[in-house]
Amino acid sequence: MAGNKRGRRRRLRMAVIVGLVIVAAVAGFLAYRGLKSNTAAEVSYTTAVVQKMTLTSSVSGTGSVELSQTVAVQPEVSGTVSGLAVKVGDAVEAGQLLFTIVNPELDLAVTKAEITYQEALLGLEKAKLSVLQAKQDLADLQEQYEAQSTTTTTSTTLPVSSTTSTHPAPSTTTSSSTTTTATLPTDTSSTTSTTGVPPSTTGVPPSTTVLDSRAAALLAASSSAAASSQPSQATSNSGSSSSAKITELDIKAAKQAVESAELSVTSAEFQVTSAELALQEAKENAAKREVRAPIAGVVTALTVENGDTIGQGGSTSGGGGTATGTSSSSSGGSSSSSGGVVTITDPDAFTVKVALSESDIPAVKVGQKATISFDALPDLTLTGKVTSIDLAGTNSQGVVSYGVVVTPDVTDPAIKAGMTATVNIITQVAADVLAVPSSAVKSQGNTKYVQVLENGVPVNVTVEVGISAGSYVEIKSGLTEGQEVVVQTITSGSATTTTIRNRTGGIFNEGGGFPGGAVPGGFVPGVR
Structure with a gap:
C-alpha cells in the first residue's frame, strides 16, 4: 500500500512537471513570434509639398437680420x-x-424780415453817399488851404518913382463875391531887387516913409480879405483868395469825417448781412x-x-x-x-448683428470685409463690411461675447427682417506665402517644428509660422518651396499584445489559458 501511494505521488509530480514544461515552451514560442512580428513591421510616411498660396484667416458668427x-x-x-x-x-x-x-405767424415773420432787409439796403446807400460827400468836402478844404498858402507866400512888387517921393493911397473895394486887392502904381523904368524892394535910380535906398505906406496898403488888403462873408468859397489862382482862413485842424477834422463815414458804411453792410440772414431764416421756417x-x-x-x-x-x-x-x-x-x-422704415436697408467670443474679437476691426449667408436662402451670399463693434461685452453664463454689426454692400428683396444669417469676417489675408498642412506642424514647448525626410528618415526642422487658414498654416521661415514634410506616419503590422487569459476549453485556447481555468502556483500572466 505504501509503495502504491508513493508511485501515484511520483506520477502526479511528473505530470505537473511535464505540464509546466509544456506551458513554458508554448509561452516561449508565443513570445518569440511576437518579437519576430515587431521586428518585421514596416513604417511608411505620408508627405506634403511646401507650396505658395494665398491664405485667408477669418472668424464667423451667427446672428439675425435687422432693419437699419x-x-x-x-x-x-x-x-x-x-x-x-x-x-x-x-x-x-x-x-x-x-x-x-x-x-400765419410765419408769413408775418417773413414780411417783417423783408422790410428790415430793404431798410438795411437803403441805409447802406445813404452811408455810401455820406462817404462821397465827406471826401468832396475834404478835397475842397485841401484846395482852399493850398490856394491860401500860395497867396500868403507870394511877394508883392512895389513901384518907385524917380521924380516923386509919395504915392497915391491904395483903393480898397469890398464885395461878398470878390476879393479886394491893393493896387500900387509901378514905375516901368525901375527894376526890382532880389529883396522885393525897388532900388532908387539914383542909387539911394527908398525913404522909410515910402516903405511904411506900402506896408499899410498890404495890411488894408489883408483886413479886407478877413471880412469876407464866404469862408468856404474856393479862390482862383488868378488873384482871388478864401474869405476865411483854413487851418490844418480843419483838414484833420475833414479827414476824420471821411473815416467816420466809411465806418458807417461798414456798419450798414453788417446790418444788411444780418437782415439778409434773418430773412433767409424766416423763409426757411415758413418752408418747414x-x-x-x-x-x-x-x-x-x-x-x-x-x-x-x-x-x-x-x-x-x-x-x-x-x-x-x-x-x-x-x-x-x-x-x-x-x-x-x-x-x-426702409425695408431694403438692413444689417446683420452677430455675437463673437472675446477670443475672436481682438482680430476684428471696423471696415473689414465679410460674407453673409442666410439659412432660409442657401443660394444667396452677399458681401459686406464691419460697421460697428460693441465697446462693452455681454456676460452670459460665464461666456463673454461682443456684438458686431455687418452691413451688406447690396441688398436683395428676398431678405426679410429676423432671418438667421451667418457672417464670415475676413481678419487677415496673406498672399503668395509658403504654406503646409496644419497636420505637419508639431509643437514642443513654444517651439514649432516639422519633419523633413532625409534619406528616408524624418528630421525635425524648426519653423516660424504665420496665420492659419482652414487646414493650412503659413510658414514664414525654416522651409523652402518644393520641400516635402511629413504629415502622417503609417506602420504596417503593429506590435502584438498578448495576454494570458483565464478561459475554459482545451489545453490552450485562442485567448491562452489552462484547462479548467486553473493557474499553476507561482505563474504570473504578462503582456508582451
Whole structure:
C-alpha cells in the first residue's frame, strides 16, 4: 500500500512537471513570434509639398437680420396739421409731402424780415453817399488851404518913382463875391531887387516913409480879405483868395469825417448781412410748414390727424393723436430715431448683428470685409463690411461675447427682417506665402517644428509660422518651396499584445489559458 501511494505521488509530480514544461515552451514560442512580428513591421510616411498660396484667416458668427434705417419724422415748427394723406403701411418716396402745418405767424415773420432787409439796403446807400460827400468836402478844404498858402507866400512888387517921393493911397473895394486887392502904381523904368524892394535910380535906398505906406496898403488888403462873408468859397489862382482862413485842424477834422463815414458804411453792410440772414431764416421756417419724407420706405407709425395742433417740442393735441402703428429703431443703423409723429422704415436697408467670443474679437476691426449667408436662402451670399463693434461685452453664463454689426454692400428683396444669417469676417489675408498642412506642424514647448525626410528618415526642422487658414498654416521661415514634410506616419503590422487569459476549453485556447481555468502556483500572466 505504501509503495502504491508513493508511485501515484511520483506520477502526479511528473505530470505537473511535464505540464509546466509544456506551458513554458508554448509561452516561449508565443513570445518569440511576437518579437519576430515587431521586428518585421514596416513604417511608411505620408508627405506634403511646401507650396505658395494665398491664405485667408477669418472668424464667423451667427446672428439675425435687422432693419437699419428707421426715421421718426418730427415737425420743427408749431401749428395745425392739414393735408395729411398717408396712413400706416403706405409706401412713400424721399421728399414726398406728408402734410402741412398752418401757421400765419410765419408769413408775418417773413414780411417783417423783408422790410428790415430793404431798410438795411437803403441805409447802406445813404452811408455810401455820406462817404462821397465827406471826401468832396475834404478835397475842397485841401484846395482852399493850398490856394491860401500860395497867396500868403507870394511877394508883392512895389513901384518907385524917380521924380516923386509919395504915392497915391491904395483903393480898397469890398464885395461878398470878390476879393479886394491893393493896387500900387509901378514905375516901368525901375527894376526890382532880389529883396522885393525897388532900388532908387539914383542909387539911394527908398525913404522909410515910402516903405511904411506900402506896408499899410498890404495890411488894408489883408483886413479886407478877413471880412469876407464866404469862408468856404474856393479862390482862383488868378488873384482871388478864401474869405476865411483854413487851418490844418480843419483838414484833420475833414479827414476824420471821411473815416467816420466809411465806418458807417461798414456798419450798414453788417446790418444788411444780418437782415439778409434773418430773412433767409424766416423763409426757411415758413418752408418747414411742409413736412416731407426724409427717406423712401413704408409708414410704420402715425400719431397725428388733420386738425391736430403740434406745439413746440413736438407735443400734439386735438381729436387725433392715437398711435396707429409701432415705431422701431435699430442699433448700428445709419439714421435711426424714435418719438416722431410719423415713422418711416426702409425695408431694403438692413444689417446683420452677430455675437463673437472675446477670443475672436481682438482680430476684428471696423471696415473689414465679410460674407453673409442666410439659412432660409442657401443660394444667396452677399458681401459686406464691419460697421460697428460693441465697446462693452455681454456676460452670459460665464461666456463673454461682443456684438458686431455687418452691413451688406447690396441688398436683395428676398431678405426679410429676423432671418438667421451667418457672417464670415475676413481678419487677415496673406498672399503668395509658403504654406503646409496644419497636420505637419508639431509643437514642443513654444517651439514649432516639422519633419523633413532625409534619406528616408524624418528630421525635425524648426519653423516660424504665420496665420492659419482652414487646414493650412503659413510658414514664414525654416522651409523652402518644393520641400516635402511629413504629415502622417503609417506602420504596417503593429506590435502584438498578448495576454494570458483565464478561459475554459482545451489545453490552450485562442485567448491562452489552462484547462479548467486553473493557474499553476507561482505563474504570473504578462503582456508582451
